[in-house]
Amino acid sequence: MPPRPPNEEQLQAVWFEHWMRPVIETDEGVRIEIVQPGNWNHGAGPDFLQAAIRLPDGTLRVGAVELHLRAGDWDAHGHHTDPAYNETILHVVWETPTKTFFPATENFRHVPQVILKEQLLAPWEQVRGYISPLIDSRPLPAAQPGRCQRWLATQPTGTALNLLRAAGAFRLNQKAERLGWRIDAVGEKQTLWEALAEGLGYSANKIPFRLLAQRLPYAMMLKLTREQRLARIFGLSGLLPATSLEAFDPEVREWIKPQWEHWWKIRARYDYAILPRSPWKLSGLRPWNRPERRLAAMAELVPRLSRLHEAVAARDADAFRRLLDGIHDPFWDRHTTFTARSLSKPHHLIGAERINDLLLNVFWPLVHQANASTAIRGWHESESAANSVTELARQRVLGGIELKPHLHETLVQQGLLQIYHDYCRTDASACADCPFPKTIGAE
Ligand code: SF4
Structure with a gap:
């Protein structure tokens, strides 16, 4: 009996854990390298954001990836009329379509399509077993651990915390500087x-x-x-x-x-x-x-x-x-x-x-104009709720590094945001070209 095909969540887990070959073919025979599968989006919009693929001529494309069991689901789910899918660079489907299907965005751009079933690293029955622990974990992760995390995890306790606080203080200084320029101009x-x-x-x-x-x-x-x-x-x-x-x-x-x-x-x-x-x-x-x-x-x-x-x-x-x-x-x-x-x-x-x-x-950025250390203490002693971006940054930069008692500290949260905005948000190399590890002395 043929194995049961994956459901959509399993298919997304396969993509997230990179269980496909590093170079896969589109249904038009174009070989593309998967540079990074992207961040798993559990909210509205495409399934993966900030994915990066390389075309045969070396062109790097960065954007969203949408996964479906069948090719026709692209239209059936209304993505062809939804501008939220206009940045999609790849449509990944499980099944071979019975008839040719060309997914297109709302602004009439053809989206290259990949049929994944035959392009896995191992037969699906086995891959299913490998992704089960991930599927069974809740909440599902949004991002893979980054290169910087491997080094941070080997450092003495306090290194990651000090780094995040320093990044937070830098962010506060930037906010203060921006307001300072405006004060000079308008009072x-x-x-x-x-x-x-x-x-x-x-x-x-x-x-x-x-x-x-x-x-x-x-x-x-x-x-x-x-x-x-x-x-x-x-x-x-x-x-x-x-x-x-x-x-x-x-x-x-x-x-x-x-x-x-x-x-x-x-x-x-x-x-x-x-x-x-x-x-x-x-x-x-x-x-x-x-x-x-x-x-x-x-x-x-x-x-x-x-x-x-x-x-x-x-x-x-x-x-x-x-x-x-x-x-x-x-x-x-x-x-x-x-x-x-x-x-x-x-x-x-x-x-x-x-x-x-x-x-x-x-x-606090206005207080910083007169007294930087008071403002930094203000961020250090106050708490901020995590949001989807700080959580994404936490998974990439910290992963399993235990910072629980300090994680809601504003200085730490803002430090995570700063690193995310300065490095992770623009990275399209699966961390390979990111200068952050070098900046922090990791290599
Ligand atoms: S992109 Fe840079 S900062 Fe972000 S996780 Fe990767 S190595 Fe760390």
């Missing part, structure tokens, strides 16, 4: 205003938020009433509804009306500066993170900005946190968009996670 309070606005937009909408803070300077906003501030921020954002108010609930109409009464009188003056829709990301956001709520928070920052500035000068992180935590708006505490139903109970305009990020990215 401390305007820099604080722009940095907080950018942090409110993080990550999807940080550019439009920064633009708003630049186009509506703090010194000007301070002279306005609350309604005038809201009208300018929402008006300039381009998100103030311009359709008939009849379409909205009465309480939404009540909120929009005064903004329009202010906005229509000054709109012509700002015409050149109104943001188009294009820089805004409005879909796929959690309701609490909607830009409308963050714009309302931005308006409430203005009367607090002097005290936030004083908290930075006094290096008082708790005062900074309390000021942000106290930001409310009677309408936006209970709303997420103009059209969604109002919430049954009020919800913080700036949640705890966002406040932590503002401390990390604004407060």
Whole structure:
């Protein structure tokens, strides 16, 4: 009896553990070298990201790899119309298609296709046994251990920790330097205003938020009433509804009306500066993170900005946190968009996670201007939650190196991010050409 074919997860595990031949052929007979299989993506989008393949003429291609049991699944799963798959460099399938199938991206690019069944290093029955331990482990890994990890694992306890803390301190210095340049150009309070606005937009909408803070300077906003501030921020954002108010609930109409009464009188003056829709990301956001709520928070920052500035000068992180935590708006505490139903109970305009990020990215880098060691201690003594990028970096750089009690330390998390951004993110050589091991004295 022929062996049962793999399911999709097993097929992905085969690819992740590199159980195919190092050079495989596409269904058009092109021999390609698998330089690195990429990082296993367990979220939405292609199965592997940052994979690298080399074509017969030596060209290196870096991008996504998508795996399916059958060739036709590419279309059946809608990838041919989904721009998220436009960076796919290889479609890997198990079965030989009964008829020729040419996968193509949404922007009409042909994706080379590989049929894996006949190109494994060993028969599938055996490979299945080799990948079983991986499949049985949960959560599934995202990345293979990197070259630097082999050396770090042989070093005395504390080497990896010191290295990550040094990388974290370097990152903090870079953030401080960036803010320092802005302070030289526009002054401390305007820099604080722009940095907080950018942090409110993080990550999807940080550019439009920064633009708003630049186009509506703090010194000007301070002279306005609350309604005038809201009208300018929402008006300039381009998100103030311009359709008939009849379409909205009465309480939404009540909120929009005064903004329009202010906005229509000054709109012509700002015409050149109104943001188009294009820089805004409005879909796929959690309701609490909607830009409308963050714009309302931005308006409430203005009367607090002097005290936030004083908290930075006094290096008082708790005062900074309390000021942000106290930001409310009677309408936006209970709303997420103009059209969604109002919430049954009020919800913080700036949640705890966002406040932590503002401390990390604004407060401590500003403190760093006056006293670097206090700021480094601030990152050292505070904690940050891991995210998908820090987890990926941890698997590549640290793997089994035990840093558990320190792993949530902000300095360590930021160090991981720095190494990931400086080295892992751009590596397309399965670590072979990465200069990081040499930098840290590993070779
Ligand atoms: S790319 Fe460089 S830094 Fe990243 S895991 Fe490989 S050797 Fe380490």
